[in-house]
Amino acid sequence: MTVFTEAAHTAEFILSEANGHRSRESGTLASGQNLKAGTVLQLNGSSKLVVFDGDNNTAGDLIDQAVGVLLGAGDASAGDLKVAYIARDAEVNLKLLTYPSETTAGGQKADTIASLKLLGIIARD
Template identity: 45%
Template sequence: MATITEGRHACEGLLSEANFHRSRDNITVVSGAGKLVPGTVLGKLTAGGKYTPSPATGSDGSQTAVAVLLYPVDATSGDVQVAAITRDAEWNGKTLTYAGSVDDDTKKAAKHTQLAAVGIIVR
């Protein structure tokens, strides 16, 4: 019998958010970011204000985590508009997905601290 692995569901890790979806914003994921799953930790590029997975280090603004993706997107060959959590929410830390360079607990904890600075608490 074949084993089937189910992917992440939209909004799967969202534990709570502010009233009337005040925690959400429509954002633009930058072209070239690739296929992203719900729960991807995002940073905002200083130039242009678009979002991309937040790396451990960098100098383009995206190194600071400021949002969590709510829905799956494919931004491989073009910008994609999508909803994200950008403030005043709680997220299940077990459902977060990080950029490849965020590869140990210390780097993940740094991302959690950055998210907390914008009001996204990782539980």
């Protein structure tokens, strides 16, 4: 029997968002990435979107904050790609997000949720 696996659908992770397109923003996904819908993003040094890394400094604080969640899959493996993302005022399903996995030090899930909350993006479990 053949087994089919569906990829994450565009905006499947959204539980609710602000009226109109107030929650959404457009940006440039940095080349070399192939991301699925629901990936938490941050900005790199050249103001392009990259995967949120959740890295902390020696004091345990996030080095970079999240800027949003990728709305649909984006394949920028061949070069920079214009994409849409949820940047503010939304509720999202945490189970459908892609964010840094827990390390032995831990705290990546909590840091991701806190960083999104600063944008008004509430992650529901």
